[in-house]
Amino acid sequence: MIQKVSFSLLKTFYAAVALMLLAATTAQAELLIRVTEGADSAIPLSVVPFSESGSMPSGDKLSSIVQADLAMSGEFRPLSPEKMLSLPSKRSDIYFRDWRMLGQRYVLVGELTRNGDRVEARYELFDVNREERILGETAAAPASNIRSLAHHVSDKVYEAITGVPGAFSTKLAYVTLDRANGEARYRLQVSDIDGKRAKIRLESKEPIMSPAWSPDGKKLAYVSFESGKPAIFVHELRTGQRTKVADFRGLNSAPTWSADGQSLLMTLSKDGNAEIYKMNLQTQKVTKLTSHWAIDTEAAWDSSGEGVFFTSDRSGGPQIYYMAQPGAEPRRITFGSRYNARPRPDSKGEYVYYVHQRDGAFLIARTNLKNDEETVLTRTESDESPSVSPNGRMLIYATKQSGESVLTVISSDGGAAYSLPASEGNVRDPAWGPIVR
Structure with a gap:
């Protein structure tokens, strides 16, 4: 029963996957830039x-x-x-x-x-x-x-x-879906941040989710359902070599790299309940970081590489928590609504960004980590999967506009917006790559 609850929560947090299975067309697609709002x-x-x-x-x-x-x-x-x-x-x-x-x-x-x-x-x-x-x-x-x-x-x-490094030479990873002859085709793609020069890195009949960049920009970790259940892979972009790193019983989801590229945070339910674990990629040893009757998932390291933000329903619904170090008592960060999920902190330790529900709409919000002030940044109704640029000045997320699935880039204060719709089909789960010198 606990395992079933874990998969139910995963389904809630990644509702985009279910939506993507509906009315998808063709998504070979490079992204197209469209100005929607200026600052x-x-x-x-x-x-x-x-x-x-x-x-x-x-x-x-x-x-x-x-x-x-x-x-x-x-x-x-x-x-x-x-x-x-x-x-x-x-x-x-x-x-x-x-x-x-x-x-x-x-x-x-x-x-x-x-x-x-x-x-x-x-x-x-x-x-x-x-x-x-x-x-x-x-x-x-x-x-x-x-x-x-x-x-x-x-x-x-x-x-x-x-005075801040630019992030225009960085890359985006994202997932597209099309349905041809009644068969779903998921594609993990990598492009410039303006959507140009997109390349397919993986294609599958089963869902691909949660791409995450290694700090050197050479690898992607992601979740694939190709074996009929979620498993975490690490993908070497230059060679195409893939390594399955987590295929435990139950849930294997939400990979995030450490700053040194030596380990992954992930959510596993191998012991019954969904908890946050750290995996050493050299030894494959996993260390449990949370232990609670509630479901803990979607972890991300803070700017220091010591603390961890994560989503938990221990207060009755999904909220953002912060654990200053493994084993420390988690502190609740969000209070502004009954649903706050998928935390993504910036590189300076100033803000954490997340999906925020208000008046029935799913929006992108941020909390100032110094004064706990919450600001809602978007005004559409189906926003998800925020990813912060490596210089902390821009944010990309997935949303729906006029019935089409698009990625939208905004300034980190929400003051400007540029949409990057796929030329055809659905696009989801953006991940902003690192600055590589």
Whole structure:
């Protein structure tokens, strides 16, 4: 009976899986970016189309990718090139008075040069009011990898202005589902954070859930039902090698990596009740971290790597708890509604994000860990699976808009939103990858 309750809770926390089985179509799908809401406080910035020397690759222009990246962060409001009074490519061509007239704070200019099979970008970022250069760099990449070069430029610009590393060169993992000829096909996919260059990493007739990135960005852990019951796998992305690490009796779910990549937090019900365990991936030894008659699940390490956030129904319904160290008495974090689940702390130890139920809707909320203040960040009704960017400045989650399944990126304070719907089908369970140097 306890085991049945465990699976029932899993079904509740991952209701998206059941919804995905309904009305799914085709999901081969790269994601499509769509602006849904901007932030009033966004900084005016102009990304001037870069001048070009030599034959450039077809497809999106580098400067267009940079502009879209910075807009997606919610912290910048790029000026449309059609509204620019001139298109300078170096400092000597810039008339700062014109950019001040347009209300711009920063202007990015640059030149692209094709040298054989490589493209070189020379770019400079200027503070318009001070008429000072705050960033100048030359970077290069293979002509076939212009998007990576563009994301690199975006990261550098973002950091020069905010002082925080950019996360535009990171990756997303997510699960899509389509049903062809009455047969479900689940696909674990990895893409750029703007949804481009998506690649299928695993395909199955059975559900795939809860992808989680290793801290070096080389592996994914996830739950697969391919054997008829949930089991946890670790997947090496470069080679495609998969290792089944947890296939105990009952529930095997919700893997999360430690900061050193040597262990996984997971939920197991092998001893009867669903509890939080830590598994050493070298020895496969598991250590029980919680022991309670209630169901404990969905654990995540705090920013120090010592404490653990998790979901528990020990107070009568799903709530977020925090255990400062293994064996310590857990402390309840959330009180604002009868349902709060799937905690995801940021990397600085300032906030924890989670799914929050209010007035019948499932929303994304956060709690300030210093003063316990709760803020609801979203306004749609079926939000789930929040994942925080590695720099703590953005958040991605899954939701429904106009009947379609989409991923939405918002600034961490909820001030801007950009939706990334799959071109067809359903998309769920996003996981934001780490910054890899």
